[in-house]
Amino acid sequence: MRNLFMVVSYDGTRYHGFQTQPGENTIQDYIEASIHALTGETVKIIASGRTDAGVHARAQVFNFETQSSIPIERWCLALNTRLPNDIVIRSAQEVPLSFHSRHSAHWKTYRYTINANAFPDVFNRAYEFHHPTKLDIEEMRTALSHMVGTFDYTSFASRKSTKASHVRTIYKAWMEHDVSSAIPGTRDQGIIHTYVTGNGFLQHMVRIMMGTLVRVGQGKFKSEDIPGIIAAEDRSAAGPTAVAHGLTLWEVGYDLNELSIEK
Template identity: 65%
Template sequence: MRNVCMIVSFDGTAYYGFQTQPGGNTIQDHIEEGLHDLTGEKLKVLGSGRTDAGVHARRQIFNFHTESLIPIERWCMALNGRLPDDIVVTHAFEVPLGFHARHSAKQKTYRYCINANQFPDLFQRHTQLHHPGKLHVLSMREALTSLVGTHDFTSFASRHSTKVNHVRTIYHAEIQLDTSMCRPGEPRDQGLITLYITGNGFLQHMVRIIVGTLLQVGEGKKKPSELQTILEAKDRAKAGPTAESKGLMLWDVLYDFTEEFPSPKEHSL
């Protein structure tokens, strides 16, 4: 028995999220079908977590236990040949039997992209929310600081969250503004506003509700100081709407590494 861990990127546009759903058409379903075709085994894939329908991943991590003797360097090529072209596995490692992609994960980073130019960037239209109209980025940054640290994030979780404990820790959050794609001399173009947020875990819809609330701050509909009040209310109704899934991407998942489970790169998988 071996425990194989892989990194997968996917364009989530066409899928109902990572994790298997009764309706089918998930990333996990495609990976499990590909692995079944490859190994003949009915394998159960464990992801580092769910992603919502339409959300993308640069680096999602999963693992599975297998009796297959396929050499580790062959797994990616063999599995990619059995996956649609919007799902690509890029790394495979053999890990200790006890490794569990979800339980062993220490940190996750998500990215959310908002295109605040007058017109969308059509080559990025599936991975950016288009928001024509200026946003006050400094206010959004100020609001964001209230969320860093350990808090009960009930106000920023879906009412359908199945978790008992809504306390999570945000280690780092920042908003970048990139004006390189603005048309020269065009005052209606503001640039690309990108949020990176890293925490020990995220509740259902949490990043999207944070973004929906930050958009209201950027539009002047909420003050940056209200984020503190919203957190304390522990009431989903106090926060902003859930931002569209297409702007969201699971950027990275971090694990603690040991000599037994060495990292291929700077302690990130």
């Protein structure tokens, strides 16, 4: 038996999230079907985490056990020829049987993108939340800094969350502001990328954080309100849930020693 570790990118626009759901169209369904078509095996892949409907991934990680003897260097091409063109396996390697994509993950980074120009970008509109009115970006940066730490993030969790604990650690969070797309002499503010790295995330957590940051940018909240919003441990204290298509699972981090097979 072999345990294979793979990294996949996908455009989540037309899917109902990553994880298999009864009667739904998911990323997991297509990957498992492609593995079956290649090997004849019926497998259940284990992902580093789920992503919601409409959310994208630059580097989602999954693993599965197989009895196939296909050389590791052939897996990516073989699976990609059997997958839709908006799902691409980027890399594959064999890992110890003890490796588990979710349990072995040390951190995850998400990126949320806001287009703060007057008009949407026709080519990137499926990957950006378009916000055409002015935002106070520096106040948003300050607010974001208050979200870093170890807290009970109930205020930033979906009311449907079933997790026993809402305590998580955000290791770092930062904004990158790109004004190259802004038209000079207009009210365009360019593109705002927000990155959040943590040991784990609750359902809708990053999207609620972003909805709250937008409220700060609009002047409806102040940056100094954030500690109180977190302390409230009440979903109604925070801002709305930002749209899904602005969110991308950016990267998942592992201890490289856990990925190595001793020869």
